[in-house]
Amino acid sequence: MEYNHIEIEKKWQSYWAENKIFKADNHSDKPKFYILDMFPYPSGAGLHVGHPLGYIASDIYARYMRHKGYNVLHPMGYDAFGLPAEQYAIQTGTHPEVTTIKNINRYREQLDKIGFSFDWDREVRTCDPKYYKWTQWTFLKLFNSWYNNTIDKADKIENLIAEFEIYGNKKVNAATTCERIFSSNEWKAMTEKEKSDILMEYRLAYLAETWVNWCPKLGTVLANDEVKDGLSERGGYPVERRKMNQWILRITAYAQRLLDGLETIDWSDSVKEMQRNWIGRSEGASVIFKVDGHEDLELEVFTTRPDTLWGATFMVIAPEHDYVSLITTPEQKTAVDEYVTYAKNRSERERMSEVRHISGVFTGSYGINPLTGAKIPIWIADYVLAGYGTGAIMAVPAHDSRDFAFARHFNLPIIQVVCGNGDQPSDPSTWEESYDAKEGTMVNSGPINGMTVKQAIRNVIDKIEQMGIGHGKVNYRLRDAIFSRQRYWGEPFPIYYKDGIPYPVSEKDLPIELPEVDAFLPTENGEPPLARAKDWTYKGYPLETNTMPGFAGSSGYYLRYMDPHNDNQYFSRQAVDYWRNVDLYLGGDEHAAGHLIYARVWNKFLCDLGLTSVEEPFQKLINQGKIQGRSSFVYRINGTNKYVSYNLKDQYETTKLYVDINIVKNDELDIEAFRTHNPDNKDAEFILEDGKYICGWEIEKMSKSKYNVQNPDDLVEKYGADTLRLYEMFLGPLEASKPWDTSGIEGVSRFLKKLWRLYHDSNNKFCLSNDKPTPEELKVLHKAIDKVENDIKKFSFNTAVSTFMITVNDLAALNCNKREVLDQLTVLISPYAPHIAEELWSLSGHKGSVEYAPYPIFKEEYTREDTFEYPVSFNGKVRFKINLPVNITAADAQKAVEEAPEAQRWLEGKTIRKFIFVPKRILNVVI
């Protein structure tokens, strides 16, 4: 036995744990570096090879930064509230906490084997009352805050009340849905309930009615994802849109700051772009249309194109719009009711993805264009969403593609009001598509004819503001975040109800712990599971029975790591002043919009309260890709117990069957294992090709039922943690999604053995030379130092592993086992393969861990070259190579090329039109 990974890894893992090598100190003179992974949800299937991908990358970076002299905070914890444990509880009666803790322990065991440098003393779990105390605490702060637009910050609700007491709300500039203006006397005269209702419209955590997908049979609300064709995915029961009272976070108050903050952080352009689109800022105007025959009704629409008001030929309101029942005429009632029912059964997702299927129905009523006085029909259609803008639009078919398609489908008039630059107005009935560009000149628009689009927008906004029928408005696509879930396994709200009015629980009574229930299902009358709890009260009053969503606990966990054992505060001033924010955050890009928006709002809010030091929680973000499964298949000839190899299967009628990837190696089936694996296969026969049974394969999601889940334990046992770490990095670029395939792992394993053998003789005895390295050896070493450090800075770990392989090959070829080379190589490699690095470091006589050894410094003089082989290309076609000094000038290079024998025959009788010289690159000659 040569390189014994089992012994080495066990030895160093216990050394790290016993000596608390990775403990981060809140008091240090060193510069800090906070590197964080998105914490996992501990699922029942255990850790699979996809999880460690990001953790290995962050671990490499954390260890690198320790070598670089930073005080590194690198914690890990668990996002432990979630649906799967609750579903399992519903099915089996096992308390979600039991399942969750069991899964956490399993995760921990698996994580430990891979040799991560986490500071486990700082572990957090979102389901731990000591942790969710602070989630509830933050909720109370949100409940007791409003957004003051004047100071552009969250402000205490007491300040708002004080303002109401003195001036009423007329001078208040807040993020609010409250449209009512009241005086201080009116405020004082209000009942407790009225005051509470008014304040709800200002609070950052508020209670309001929203549309949800309700499944009466299951008694729960469903995600859009869980609704297919109007039926619940689970059970196939009917689902309908229904209004429900829910807790909501007023994150839209932060929309502009979320946009502005993107400029200050180091995230990829694509994620920033996704966030910008998610926030969806659009400038336009809110315009009020009267409804013909309903003098009391004002139908407010938002449009980004107020300039096109003269081209509005109809209006569309969402099927859920409050006015539907008010304006539908008796003749249209049947059709409208039918349509509303139809739309009710479709989730927003379905409605958005089926825009090609145009549907809608006329209400029978007409809106009055406030500028032209024209009467235009009001339709209902599901392409208008209740949740965006005002749920009503003015349709300008000539200049909006969806309106255009709708108008064509229902034969509604189309009026051109914008004419492209240099074009003549034309008959829209001949158009194939609408003219959506915000460029051109106004036509058919009365007083604004001849204006540019830009001028017209300004002009119309001024006009409607003067007339009091609308105003310029910035609209965001971002919606307030619904914060209620009708589930058991989540944080209870610290809210109780007295006379139907919600009140906050006193801070000193936190946490409000999850109660025991007899079942994890909704009650018979559709109340959430917490309604089953005995004595679910506070001071004798009923407590809120909803729980918080998954993102509650994950929105501020990075702050708790800074000071995880503090029972008096979320985190101490000292801790947050020292650690400030996360320097490097790693996680999947599936969180680009959701989690990363919520966490940013959470942090900004705490920053407004003066609790955190920096507005943006995550300075740099890296998204690692997903690891997909690679399923293997065997092909059974129908009606037999005979299996035919992949390339011969077309000659037979076969059935494709999943086969466990653990008995397939490089697509070759282990026939013996196949026979013993399942008694049914004991007598299986095989039709082989070249003496082998070759399996088919497909890239799919990793899942138990596809027999393609690779958990890391088996690989760690077989090849060692260092091999797994290197291999996962070697698999491809960190940010790319890639299928898991173990066929290359041998190569990495060979590399480590080769490294080991470089410093061990044939008897596995450590041998090291104290001689000075030769210039050639130093060149190999320093090329590696240069390349690997550049790769680490670019998070290009796959190429770094390639460099290690090349380096060790080169050193082996030179027979180099010099101490000076080993010591530097050990430090260089230790972030990637820490166990073998520790072992070699200790063998070469060092005391203590390699972890804090200074990182090797690249010296260019060892790698500098005198000459360089320049490829020369004539007209981009003929090529040859020419050896020239590195520091050559363009003129000398041209001369050397002209004189080169290879060039002579190409240059004969021709002149050089262009000579392109790029130092240390190709020389290009155009003749």
Add this chain to the structure above:
RNA sequence: GCCCGAGUGGCGGAAUAGGUAGACGCGACGGUCUCAAAAACCGUUGAGGUAACUCGUGCCGGUUCGAUUCCGGCCUCGGGUACCA
């Protein structure tokens, strides 16, 4: 539908700044060592062609002396789409 990505040999992938396409690894083939095997080591390996050379980075087009890289239009796949985590 909308938003964000990605498509390069048999496979995973490499290619500072637009400059020798295919580094490194796997697999395959050939060889050394061995009684044999394993391990290890050496060589070949994009396609076509004896060769000079030609063709090749999802498809079509453009810019350029030169495009995997930049621009326009598609196709396919992956992620997100607000209650999966």
